[in-house]
Amino acid sequence: xxxxxxxxxxxxxxxxxSAIESGELDVDALTEKVKRASExxxxxxxxxxxxxEELQRILExxx
Amino acid sequence: MAEISLTLSELxxxxxxxxxxxxxxxxxxxxxxxxxxxxRNGHCYLEFIEKDARGQNIVARARGVIWNNVFEMxxxxxxxxTGQQFASGLSxxxxxxxxxxxxYGYSLSVVDIDPSYTIGExxxxxxxxxxxxxxxxxxTLNKELTFPELANRIAVISSPTAAGYEDFCxxxxxxPYGFVFYTKLFPAIMQGERSESSVISALEKIYGYKEHFDAxxxxxxxxxxxxxxxxxxxxxxxxCAQFPLPVISGIGHERDVTVVDMVAHTRAKTxxxxxxxxxxxxxxxxxxxMDLQQRLVEExxxxxxxxxxxxxxxxxxxxxxxxxxxxxxxxxxxxxxxILKHQANRLLQVESHFVSEKSQYIRMVSPENILKRxxxxxLKNGKIIKSAKELLEDDVIETLFTDGSTLSEVKKINRKxxx
Numbered sequence: 001x002x003x004x005x006x007x008x009x010x011x012x013x014x015x016x017x018s019a020i021e022s023g024e025l026d027v028d029a030l031t032e033k034v035k036r037a038s039e040x041x042x043x044x045x046x047x048x049x050x051x052x053e054e055l056q057r058i059l060e061x062x063x
Numbered sequence: 064m065a066e067i068s069l070t071l072s073e074l075x076x077x078x079x080x081x082x083x084x085x086x087x088x089x090x091x092x093x094x095x096x097x098x099x100x101x102x103r104n105g106h107c108y109l110e111f112i113e114k115d116a117r118g119q120n121i122v123a124r125a126r127g128v129i130w131n132n133v134f135e136m137x138x139x140x141x142x143x144x145t146g147q148q149f150a151s152g153l154s155x156x157x158x159x160x161x162x163x164x165x166x167y168g169y170s171l172s173v174v175d176i177d178p179s180y181t182i183g184e185x186x187x188x189x190x191x192x193x194x195x196x197x198x199x200x201x202x203t204l205n206k207e208l209t210f211p212e213l214a215n216r217i218a219v220i221s222s223p224t225a226a227g228y229e230d231f232c233x234x235x236x237x238x239p240y241g242f243v244f245y246t247k248l249f250p251a252i253m254q255g256e257r258s259e260s261s262v263i264s265a266l267e268k269i270y271g272y273k274e275h276f277d278a279x280x281x282x283x284x285x286x287x288x289x290x291x292x293x294x295x296x297x298x299x300x301x302x303c304a305q306f307p308l309p310v311i312s313g314i315g316h317e318r319d320v321t322v323v324d325m326v327a328h329t330r331a332k333t334x335x336x337x338x339x340x341x342x343x344x345x346x347x348x349x350x351x352x353m354d355l356q357q358r359l360v361e362e363x364x365x366x367x368x369x370x371x372x373x374x375x376x377x378x379x380x381x382x383x384x385x386x387x388x389x390x391x392x393x394x395x396x397x398x399x400x401x402i403l404k405h406q407a408n409r410l411l412q413v414e415s416h417f418v419s420e421k422s423q424y425i426r427m428v429s430p431e432n433i434l435k436r437x438x439x440x441x442l443k444n445g446k447i448i449k450s451a452k453e454l455l456e457d458d459v460i461e462t463l464f465t466d467g468s469t470l471s472e473v474k475k476i477n478r479k480x481x482x
Contacts, residue, residue, distance in 0.1 A: 006213035010352070017355050020362040027370045030363060037359050044352050047213055048345060051243045059216065059247045062272050 006047045013040040075165035082163045089160045089174060094125070099151045105131030107138075109151070111171060126170040127159070137176050144178035146318050147185070151256060152292045154188070156180030185295065185319075192297045192322045201304045205328045208309045212348045214277040214341060216245045218269040218308070220262055223250045227284035227315055227334035234338035242345040247276070253283040258293040263302050273307055278341075281323065282313040282334035294321035303327060313337035434465035451478055 004012075016037045019025060025033060069077070094111035101107045106128060113123040129137065138149045147153065158175035196202040217235075221228040228248070235244040249268050252261040262281065269279055281303070293299060294314055300322040303310045309328035313336055314321060324330040331337040426432065430440065440463040441448045448454060458473045 007211065010212060010355075013352075013355050013359075017358050017362065020359065020366065023366070025366065027366065030366050034359065034363050041352065041356050041359075044213075045349075048215070048349055048352070049241050049243055055216070056245060059245050059275060062247060062275065 004043065006044060009040045009043050009047075013037055013044070016040075072165050075163070075168075079163040079165065082161055086161050089158050091156055091158050091177070092171070093154070093156050093180070094123075096149075096153045096155055097151050099149065101134070105134065107131075107134045107149075111157075126168075127157075127173060128170055129173040133174060137173070141176055141178050141181070145181050145185070146316065147181065147291060150292070153181055154184035185292075189295055189322050189325075192295060192300055193325065195297060196300060196304060196322075196326065199301070201301055202326060204304050205306060205310050205326055208307075208328055210309050210328060210344065211277045212351070214309075214344055214348075215243060216275060216277045217247070217341065218272070218276040218279045219246050219248050220251050220265045220269075220279065220281045221248060221283065221334070222253045223248060225253065225282070225284040225334075227282050227313070231280070231282055231313070231334035231338050234335050235341065238338075238342045238345075240342070240346060240349065242342065242349070244341065244345075253293075255293075259296045259299050262293065262299055266302050266306060269308070270306070276308055278309045278311055278328075279306060280311045280313060280334075280337050280341075281327070282337055283315045284334070291316060291319060291321055294323040296322070299323060300326050311337050311340060431465065434463065439464055451476055 016033050020030065020033060092111070094113055097110040097112045099107065099109040109127045109129070111125045111127050112121050114120060115122050141147070141149050156177040157171075157173045158177075159171035159173050162170050162172055164170070193202065219228065219231065221231070232246055235246060238244075249265040251265040252258045266279070269276065291314070294312075303312075303323050304326040310323075310326075311329045311331060312321075312324045312327040313331045313334040314324065315333050320330070329340060331340050434440065442461045442463065443454065443458060445461075448460065454460065454473050454476060456473050456476055460471055460473060462469045462471060
């Protein structure tokens with residue numbers, strides 16, 4: 001999850017939602033997909049609103 | 064050498080007189096300003112130059128001066144009309160008197176200026192630069208870049224002391240949605256002749272770190288009039304246009320759209336407006352995410368609900384069909400039992416009828432009944448006699464009646480013949 005970019009996460013999320021919307025998933029697969037989607041949403045939200053100290057430090061040290 | 068010689072001042076005096084006598088007092092002249100500076104007394108000294116058609120080489124040059132009282136008046140008029148400070152690098156149409164001073168030489172002193180010419184020239188220059196960028200196929204390159212969904216790492220090109228830079232950072236930090244932004248300042252001179260190369264070198268620096276950033280903001284504090292010429296420069300514009308990250312311009316001028324504004328991915332009027340753009344973009348990104356989340360929840364619930372409904376339906380069908388099955392079986396059994404009862408009764412009736420018929424018959428043929436009807440039974444020595452041949456004359460026989468018996472002697476025997 002750490003190595004994922006926002007766009008990649010969003011794309012994967014969109015794919016999952018479309019798959020669910022297409023109605024191809026059974027309940028067993030659904031549980032797994034929803035779990036993954038929740039993780040992706042949390043990851044994206046964090047990217048938007050939570051300061052990444054490491055990133056901040058890297059940018060501060062650019063000269 | 065019969066000709067008379069002159070002193071330098073005599074010669075310069077003659078040049079002065081020739082200029083005075085043969086040139087009009089004032090005339091309009093088109094030229095480019097260069098090396099514009101004001102001294103302590105407020106007089107403005109500059110150079111007027113003319114370049115060749117390719118803009119490479121200077122083909123004419125003249126010193127110029129605008130006296131303090133004239134400059135005060137003209138410069139504010141010029142700034143109001145053009146939105147530009149009177150500065151170097153401008154194409155101007157000025158009314159000048161041509162002076163020649165024996166000691167200071169040739170110079171043009173400005174008495175009037177036509178700002179509309181400069182406006183036209185700036186516009187013409189912009190068109191030329193835009194056309195060149197278009198011909199080189201780079202004009203829209205930056206605009207064609209996809210603005211990243213998450214754009215919160217911003218490389219900022221600004222003067223570090225500009226109020227606009229502070230406003231920009233403030234605006235981003237205090238955004239009401241709690242979005243996080245990372246800004247990194249790449250300081251540059253944003254005004255005057257050195258600004259072009261300074262901004263370009265800031266861009267080059269950012270290029271070296273391009274994977275650390277989502278976008279570049281070129282911002283500059285506002286002001287009603289300022290020197291915008293660097294933002295119309297071909298070199299800066301082509302750098303911006305070809306930059307691999309989207310460029311957002313916030314150069315802080317209201318009425319002019321510079322070439323940099325036109326090649327930038329997004330143009331905002333002020334640094335604050337750049338910040339607002341970034342915040343609203345982040346809001347959109349967050350809204351898209353919320354939308355996906357909502358769809359996920361709704362669709363999952365729908366699937367679960369459908370599965371639940373299917374289960375309910377299955378269980379309903381199962382109960383229903385079991386009931387039907389049981390009912391059918393029960394009624395089958397009941398029917399069998401009815402048939403069984405009926406058949407058994409019928410069988411019993413038949414049998415009992417048969418038995419009563421037989422018993423009646425047996426009753427009819429029983430010896431008691433036969434005796435009652437007048438028949439008798441004859442015995443000799445306790446044995447039933449069925450034939451006259453078994454008897455001899457004088458035999459004693461017992462005759463059984465229904466109500467008693469008699470003993471008799473046989474007197475005579477008549478036998479039937481042929482039996």
